[in-house]
Amino acid sequence: MRISSNEYRNASLMGIMSAYQRMGQASTQLSTGKRISAPSDDPVGTAQALTLQNHLDNLDQSARQLNVAKSFLGATDTALSNVGDILRQARTLAVQGGSTSLTPGARSSLAQQVDSLIQTLGSAGNTQYGNRYIFAGQRNDKAPFVANQGGFSYQGGTAAGNDGALQVGVSPQNSMTINTTGDVAIAPALKALTQLRDSLNSGDATAVSSDSIQQFDTQINNLSTLRADIGSRINSVTGALTQNGAIKLNFTQSLSDIEDTDIPNTVVQYQSAQLAYQAALQSTSRIGQLSLLDYLK
Amino acid sequence: MSSSFMGIELGRRALAANQIALDTTGQNTSNVNTAGYSRQVVNLETTDSSDITLANGAKGQIGTGVTVSSVTRIRDQFLDQRVRSSLSQQSADSTLSGQLSQVEAAYNEPNGGGVGSLLTSFFNSFSTLSSDPANSGLRTGVRSSAQSLISGVKNLYQAQQDTLTNISQGVTDAVKQINSLATQIAGLNQQIQQSVQTGGDPNDLMDKRDQMVQNLSQLANIKVVPSVNGQTGRPTGSLSIYVGGHQLVYNDQSTPIPAPSPNAKPPFALTEANGDPIEIQGGQLGGYIKAATLVQSYSDDLNALASAVIKAVNTQHSAGAPLDGSTGNPFFTGTDASSIGLSQAIQNSTDAIAAAAAPAPPATVAVGNGDNARALAQIAQQSLLGTNTLNQAYVSQVARVGADSASAKTDVKNQDSIAAQLQSQQSSISGVSLDEELTKLIQYQRSYQVASRFITTIDDTLDRLINGLGKP
Numbered sequence: 001m002r003i004s005s006n007e008y009r010n011a012s013l014m015g016i017m018s019a020y021q022r023m024g025q026a027s028t029q030l031s032t033g034k035r036i037s038a039p040s041d042d043p044v045g046t047a048q049a050l051t052l053q054n055h056l057d058n059l060d061q062s063a064r065q066l067n068v069a070k071s072f073l074g075a076t077d078t079a080l081s082n083v084g085d086i087l088r089q090a091r092t093l094a095v096q097g098g099s100t101s102l103t104p105g106a107r108s109s110l111a112q113q114v115d116s117l118i119q120t121l122g123s124a125g126n127t128q129y130g131n132r133y134i135f136a137g138q139r140n141d142k143a144p145f146v147a148n149q150g151g152f153s154y155q156g157g158t159a160a161g162n163d164g165a166l167q168v169g170v171s172p173q174n175s176m177t178i179n180t181t182g183d184v185a186i187a188p189a190l191k192a193l194t195q196l197r198d199s200l201n202s203g204d205a206t207a208v209s210s211d212s213i214q215q216f217d218t219q220i221n222n223l224s225t226l227r228a229d230i231g232s233r234i235n236s237v238t239g240a241l242t243q244n245g246a247i248k249l250n251f252t253q254s255l256s257d258i259e260d261t262d263i264p265n266t267v268v269q270y271q272s273a274q275l276a277y278q279a280a281l282q283s284t285s286r287i288g289q290l291s292l293l294d295y296l297k
Numbered sequence: 298m299s300s301s302f303m304g305i306e307l308g309r310r311a312l313a314a315n316q317i318a319l320d321t322t323g324q325n326t327s328n329v330n331t332a333g334y335s336r337q338v339v340n341l342e343t344t345d346s347s348d349i350t351l352a353n354g355a356k357g358q359i360g361t362g363v364t365v366s367s368v369t370r371i372r373d374q375f376l377d378q379r380v381r382s383s384l385s386q387q388s389a390d391s392t393l394s395g396q397l398s399q400v401e402a403a404y405n406e407p408n409g410g411g412v413g414s415l416l417t418s419f420f421n422s423f424s425t426l427s428s429d430p431a432n433s434g435l436r437t438g439v440r441s442s443a444q445s446l447i448s449g450v451k452n453l454y455q456a457q458q459d460t461l462t463n464i465s466q467g468v469t470d471a472v473k474q475i476n477s478l479a480t481q482i483a484g485l486n487q488q489i490q491q492s493v494q495t496g497g498d499p500n501d502l503m504d505k506r507d508q509m510v511q512n513l514s515q516l517a518n519i520k521v522v523p524s525v526n527g528q529t530g531r532p533t534g535s536l537s538i539y540v541g542g543h544q545l546v547y548n549d550q551s552t553p554i555p556a557p558s559p560n561a562k563p564p565f566a567l568t569e570a571n572g573d574p575i576e577i578q579g580g581q582l583g584g585y586i587k588a589a590t591l592v593q594s595y596s597d598d599l600n601a602l603a604s605a606v607i608k609a610v611n612t613q614h615s616a617g618a619p620l621d622g623s624t625g626n627p628f629f630t631g632t633d634a635s636s637i638g639l640s641q642a643i644q645n646s647t648d649a650i651a652a653a654a655a656p657a658p659p660a661t662v663a664v665g666n667g668d669n670a671r672a673l674a675q676i677a678q679q680s681l682l683g684t685n686t687l688n689q690a691y692v693s694q695v696a697r698v699g700a701d702s703a704s705a706k707t708d709v710k711n712q713d714s715i716a717a718q719l720q721s722q723q724s725s726i727s728g729v730s731l732d733e734e735l736t737k738l739i740q741y742q743r744s745y746q747v748a749s750r751f752i753t754t755i756d757d758t759l760d761r762l763i764n765g766l767g768k769p
């Protein structure tokens with residue numbers, strides 16, 4: 001077959017360019033660490049990578065929300081444990097106050113101690129997490145327990161008012177209540193303490209020894225049920241966080257498989273492209289010098 | 298009986314013919330790098346022989362030398378046709394691929410900087426806000442991720458519009474070039490026709506014209522028909538050229554394609570002055586028109602996505618209550634990717650973000666209520682576009698752009714190699730080979746030398762005859 005001089009040069013040039021282009025592609029993949037630098041490099045892979053990335057973003061968001069839930073539940077649990085201490089102290093005082101042999105002075109001193117517990121419980125009910133009152137339900141910008149005629153009245157959100165529950169979306173599908181309101185957790189204890197103080201002040205030993213002790217037992221019992229519930233929620237959040245981490249690891253691996261450069265394979269591709277490039281350069285420079293002119297006198 | 302001086306005439310003819318052959322070799326080697334040049338060959342033939350009477354009285358014939366019958370170019374018209382159609386396709390594919398690569402780059406995927414991750418961040422910012430709705434830092438987070446989303450969508454939309462503007466400019470330029478080539482080809486037609494009528498071989502003019510026709514084929518798919526003399530049935534030398542049914546060149550006349558209106562909308566289809574469509578599939582023009590159709594559809598998809606986001610978010614946002622307890626407040630302004638914006642109220646204050654469920658009167662807004670923010674975050678999970686969530690719809694849009702661009706790239710690769718192969722065939726037929734020309738140079742040089750020697754020999758014999766006869 002006849003070969004024109006330009007055709008030979010064009011073919012050489014195309015060989016050089018195509019080898020150089022392949023070398024460039026492999027080099028980009030190696031330097032960026034990514035196999036896909038534009039959707040057209042692998043449209044299906046791109047779609048998979050974007051979908052996985054979306055799942056990963058959602059998992060990160062879930063993890064953030066789970067941690068928010070965990071901290072808030074933890075703060076609630078700590079505050080409730082203080083309430084438990086107060087109730088046990090109050091019960092001890094009630095046992096002492098129930099004795100018929102007490103002098104009115106001793107009784108009055110006990111009443112004062114109970115009153116001080118009432119103040120402590122009131123401020124425990126106004127515990128803040130950040131600048132939020134944790135027992136105020138959704139009305140958490142204001143202190144829920146307000147001093148009121150020797151006691152406290154509750155002004156926070158309630159389940160009945162539909163403004164009690166603080167919910168956190170812990171996954172795209174599910175949300176979880178992370179709080180308990182003061183009307184459930186604190187107010188009955190306050191009521192019991194107020195009654196004890198009033199009974200002590202009025203010298204009603206029977207009310208102190210029977211009603212109050214029984215009330216405190218009930219309250220202590222209720223409180224431990226409440227704390228058990230919160231503890232189980234903390235456990236489930238912790239479990240979900242662990243699971244979240246495991247799934248994330250899995251997805252991250254899949255994402256890497258899809259979009260990251262297969263280094264050994266690409267290095268081999270690079271080397272073979274480099275070899276082809278060198279060969280094209282050499283053949284062009286050597287054979288291109290040959291001409292019939294060199295042999296004519 | 299032939300003339301005594303016949304030999305000198307025969308030698309002169311040989312000198313002249315070989316001189317022309319040498320010159321042609323010179324022309325070929327000089328034009329080795331000229332685009333569109335076809336190598337030329339000298340066709341030699343013997344001149345009419347002369348009668349002689351032989352000894353036995355019979356009639357014989359004696360040769361009278363050589364002459365150049367024609368200088369023709371070596372060209373395969375059928376191959377030209379195939380080269381042109383493959384160049385049309387290649388040019389269309391590479392134009393399309395170039396435009397799609399630009400559009401594709403604007404998505405900034407899969408590097409994670411695209412609208413998809415902005416959408417996810419936006420809805421996740423609502424989810425974060427829902428767990429502490431009174432927190433002004435989280436409210437600011439919602440506002441800034443909304444602003445990022447808005448500018449991401451607008452930038453992508455703008456990039457698509459910019460590409461469409463470039464395409465429109467490209468179409469206008471291509472039409473101008475086509476019309477200019479048409480005028481030049483018509484002019485060459487006239488010159489070639491005249492030369493052919495007078496029996497000439499206008500090789501260089503035809504090369505020039507073929508090169509222009511080839512350039513034309515890169516701008517649009519064309520049909521080339523050689524004109525034929527109606528009476529003699531012989532080619533007149535002219536070419537008629539059609540672009541998508543539009544007769545662009547007929548003999549020495551060219552009819553320009555009407556310039557597209559500056560207000561033309563994608564896909565910038567071309568029409569005759571009377572409004573009839575000019576169907577263009579190939580060449581740069583074909584590539585532009587196909588690219589415009591695709592880019593417009595990507596832009597429509599983006600608009601659909603943006604509209605769905607605006608509608609769903611505004612509906613849910615209006616149902617909830619900002620800190621002042623009012624309802625019916627939109628989050629976004631605008632209706633699509635070009636007009637999407639943030640409501641003035643939220644730009645002024647993040648308190649206007651309706652994170653809470655609307656309170657039942659006479660209750661006031663509970664600042665800790667994040668029900669509406671959570672409902673807004675849930676929008677990300679809803680099938681708002683057919684069976685797709687917003688993110689799924691976006692992913693499928695990116696995948697579509699990627700697949701279109703990938704297939705355009707593959708087409709370019711294939712057409713490149715087909716066109717290269719055909720051009721190599723064309724070059725192998727019509728291209729100049731320096732080695733070949735050098736060989737011919739030696740060949741004709743020798744012939745010229747021998748002709749000179751022949752004349753000298755005849756001269757010597759005549760000298761003997763004229764000056765030496767009769768002398769001792």
